[in-house]
Amino acid sequence: MKLVIGGRAQGKCALLLAREGLSPADVCDGETCPLNPPPETPVINHVHLLARRLLEAGRDPVEILARYADAHPDAIFISDEVGCGVVPLDPFDRAWREAAGRVCCMLAEKSDTVLRVYAGIPAVIKGGEA
Amino acid sequence: MLTLIIGGAASGKSEYAEHLAAAAPGPRVYLATMRRHDAECEARIEKHRAARAGRGFVTCEREAGLSGLALPAGTRTVLLEDLGNLAANELYGGAGEGAFDAALAGIDELCVRAARVYVVSNEVFSDGAPYDPGTRRYIELLGALNRALAARADRVVEVVCGIPLIWKGGTTE
Numbered sequence: 001m002k003l004v005i006g007g008r009a010q011g012k013c014a015l016l017l018a019r020e021g022l023s024p025a026d027v028c029d030g031e032t033c034p035l036n037p038p039p040e041t042p043v044i045n046h047v048h049l050l051a052r053r054l055l056e057a058g059r060d061p062v063e064i065l066a067r068y069a070d071a072h073p074d075a076i077f078i079s080d081e082v083g084c085g086v087v088p089l090d091p092f093d094r095a096w097r098e099a100a101g102r103v104c105c106m107l108a109e110k111s112d113t114v115l116r117v118y119a120g121i122p123a124v125i126k127g128g129e130a
Numbered sequence: 131m132l133t134l135i136i137g138g139a140a141s142g143k144s145e146y147a148e149h150l151a152a153a154a155p156g157p158r159v160y161l162a163t164m165r166r167h168d169a170e171c172e173a174r175i176e177k178h179r180a181a182r183a184g185r186g187f188v189t190c191e192r193e194a195g196l197s198g199l200a201l202p203a204g205t206r207t208v209l210l211e212d213l214g215n216l217a218a219n220e221l222y223g224g225a226g227e228g229a230f231d232a233a234l235a236g237i238d239e240l241c242v243r244a245a246r247v248y249v250v251s252n253e254v255f256s257d258g259a260p261y262d263p264g265t266r267r268y269i270e271l272l273g274a275l276n277r278a279l280a281a282r283a284d285r286v287v288e289v290v291c292g293i294p295l296i297w298k299g300g301t302t303e
Contacts, residue, residue: 101140
């Protein structure tokens with residue numbers, strides 16, 4: 001299992017596809033995909049938005065995505081880092097930021113490799129496979 | 131020895147800091163700086179309290195004004211959580227304009243009195259939002275405090291998704 005994180009528009013998905021020899025058809029978009037369960041694609045992109053939609057639907061994103069990850073040990077997850085700002089005024093935004101962060105901690109724990117992408121350049125922050 | 135641990139919201143920084151501090155010599159003090167002002171804060175405080183239960187910390191609560199804080203006799207390790215709350219409490223309800231000096235002096239004092247000090251701080255700098263002057267002042271204050279403590283610290287660690295990234299000081303111990 002792999003997790004790719006980084007800021008918005010850092011080239012996370014393009015980099016991942018190139019590294020893994022995958023195509024856009026292998027990617028499910030967490031912003032628009034079916035919620036329960038997410039599709040059986042090799043890559044789930046926009047995990048932070050999937051977490052937000054799950055939360056909006058009254059579901060626990062950590063629990064659902066942990067179950068998905070356990071059932072798909074070769075899955076690759078891509079998420080924006082969303083926790084590096086001032087505490088949001090809106091309670092739902094605070095809950096989402098918390099859930100998105102916890103989902104990423106959980107996925108990082110389960111992953112063999114965690115990449116952090118900055119300006120299209122990957123830093124391996126977990127696992128040896130560069 | 132001072133260790134600064136910085137991370138975004140829900141990055142796993144607290145768990146990491148508590149893990150480090152729990153392995154340091156006792157007696158250990160958990161210095162909590164969050165103001166109890168609503169149910170959400172209370173829930174967060176309870177969550178942290180449950181997470182460190184059984185890890186051998188005496189909890190001290192102090193929202194601001196760390197100088198002159200009475201620590202239990204013989205305290206060897208202090209875990210301060212977190213600098214983001216301390217900075218806000220000093221700026222908006224404590225030392226005001228003197229927030230930077232007050233917070234820094236308080237932490238310097240802790241470092242004299244305890245052999246190991248762990249400070250958890252917050253990454254609030256990267257959302258690019260156009261904040262009002264008051265919030266901007268807070269962001270500048272916390273950034274300045276992070277820089278001042280990082281300059282003093284033996285170790286500086288950024289925590290991302292629960293993974294420690296070392297910026298200064300070699301090992302994660």
